[in-house]
Amino acid sequence: MNNNIILIGFMGVGKGTTARAFAARYGMYNIDTDDLIESRENRSIKKIFREEGESYFRALEQETADWIEGHVSGTLISCGGGFYKVDNLSELGTVILLEASFEWIYGRIATSHNAKKKLKKRPLFAQPEAAKKLYSEREKAYKSLADAIVNVEGKSLDEIIKEIRRASR
Numbered sequence: 001m002n003n004n005i006i007l008i009g010f011m012g013v014g015k016g017t018t019a020r021a022f023a024a025r026y027g028m029y030n031i032d033t034d035d036l037i038e039s040r041e042n043r044s045i046k047k048i049f050r051e052e053g054e055s056y057f058r059a060l061e062q063e064t065a066d067w068i069e070g071h072v073s074g075t076l077i078s079c080g081g082g083f084y085k086v087d088n089l090s091e092l093g094t095v096i097l098l099e100a101s102f103e104w105i106y107g108r109i110a111t112s113h114n115a116k117k118k119l120k121k122r123p124l125f126a127q128p129e130a131a132k133k134l135y136s137e138r139e140k141a142y143k144s145l146a147d148a149i150v151n152v153e154g155k156s157l158d159e160i161i162k163e164i165r166r167a168s169r
């Protein structure tokens, strides 16, 4: 196996923040699928959605998954919220789901110091009702793909990264 840790979960659950803290603590490299796509396309996720549409973005996610499968090992990979749909997720590493209720996630985003920016860069979070529907649609799929589930509600970043460490060994 390639020893990667794959963090999946809904938009705003804290995958990026958690991945950076984990990488810093355990001396591991960390990449993010949205960042890889933005670099490759030289434009933001928001722009890709606006200019090309969602299916184009999903195809880029699959290409990114194929590239990771062929080239990346020993790395913590945080994934965009819809990345779980790629057809080779389980080949990429140990899949850890970061889980929280929709209400908690929405609260986390709405009360963050850069709430506007967080909402703006996520086209699928623009309408809370639609985002909640998406959350319900994905809940089961996330769980069925996960090798381990870490609930993040009410936990410190420190506790969360320790749980990820335990689950990925």
Ligand code: S3P
Residues within 6 Å of the ligand: 009, 010, 011, 012, 015, 034, 045, 079, 080, 081, 082, 083, 121, 122, 123, 124
């Ligand atoms: C998406 C989540 C986003 C980003 C894109 C689509 C989704 O990533 O990939 O806006 O389908 O849930 P984050 O989960 O990092 O916000």
